[in-house]
Amino acid sequence: MGVRAWDTHSVRARPNRRGWGLVPRLRFTAEDLLRVTFADEPAPMVELTLAVAALQRSDPLFAPWRRRTVRTLPRSAGPLRELVPATGKGPLFLDPPARGFDEGLDGVLSTPARFVRAELRRVHARGTRPLPWTRLLADRDGEAWRILEAAVRAARATMLEPAWDRVRAGFDAERAWRLQQLARQGIRTTLAGLAPGARWHGTALELGGADTEGAAEGLEFALDGQGITLLPSVFWTGRPLVGTYPQGTFLVYPAVTPLPLLDDPGRPHAPTALVALLGRTRAAVLECLVQPRTSTDLVRELGLAKSSVSEHTKALRAARLTTAQRDGKAVWHSCTPLGLELLGGFPA
Template structure:
């Protein structure tokens, strides 16, 4: 390791390695914070998205740009783990005042831009918190609401692909593959970082949370007794918006391409028929064709047949065919 290089160290025990899990779904408040950061990051991949989004973003969302910097290291009370936006916003608005003050002091110590209205947040000023609530609602409407289906599809594809890698390569290789330059020293996983940070897991394990907005180095956050590692999804949002999806539809047909996207998670024929408003017989024909092309697989559980993507199908969806081929080698 080069002298002076900042490192994020995640210290595992053997018990922690047995408790590495993937989040079930995207965390709306976390993705919102990372989207705010992406608006300020000079990332060429997000240039067109940033220009389009900033032009359309409501002015009332502006206060979040003052609270969350391009590094995404804003106050932790803004991005609690939640299963839905409303639940997450409720958690933000009910956060204990001492934690608010601690986090605002931490952020101001790093980012010295004067933000007078945040002092009112620390004092629990009612009007300041109403401004924050309106900013969060406006940012959610402008950044996430219209793109949530694509965000969820990208998350599901990423999660399914990593599970395939886990089965093929094991937990250590999968974790080291989350970011360029990641390496193991014994049971400590190191990532290049902007700060020297050491995170002991102490037998509580860690949850992996991919983001389609984040392209920086992995971030670690603690919520209650749980530790989450946020890392960039293979396919970021601008590529999910890209017309490449139309190319897949042209290759497979729109319906089969849509079914393949749905099968990043196991689903039954009934699930697909209901989700896509198709007859079961039509779904069966499409899944049969996808299975014949080795893009999906099926297994029976009693009377129920579950369909899911193969590594080849996931590679088509995520643009990672070469990596998928490597993963399939004995």
């Protein structure tokens, strides 16, 4: 993730054109709190960049994943590791929060030369030695950009594609749990729960004190009524990152369940763990409802008869594991906090 440029001459940090940064304090207005939203799905380019950073971080939780990934990562992906360090503070143009990989990669490849040049100059100003091919990126050299595109595609094929179902499952579970928390405890408690030790001081959310990593990058980021979109990541385990893009301002934070726990073969799969209690089909229905779905969705995704879906959802509601809400002719089902705890072991 790229570091945001800050105006250190003012108390309030002024964001540059776009990018990501560690921010000790977020300043909300009442309008901002009304405009807090959750992303609908993970952003592939953001997750890919964070995966490259995780590959180089010393987090022991990711150690088995790092060993497996290093063995399978092709040499063609190497240039991406040369651009993204363990801190994740690489060039800002590498990780737009686009909803699809192709859309995100198109955004990377179409970055204006002036912005590429400025970002590479910023990255290399920190003491990293520029490589010949990265210097050519700033000149829009065709071969250099083909190297970068090949590196992104190779890294995606090795790190993202095999794990994408788990990435999406972790994202959906995290989002569902936070929305339940929002309904039960309100927006201030939900936002304060995104980082260990986070706390409110008036309308400012403290995400890290002066002794935390990145505290010098900016004193405060004021949202000024534009709101913010929450984007959980199963690869990131550091402090929340704030980034402003044409699509809006995003807060990337670590999902409660990181990828290694989703990926751990010793961790019981939810339907298998619950099958003795609920039955195989009912457990599968419960797992699907980590993300809200209609009865028609369940019929299509699980290959069940409509009457069977009705029977299973009724039983799950009676056990207070799911809820149902009618919207016109459709009935939307979703997990309750109890259902989420049974599936993923999330805290109450």
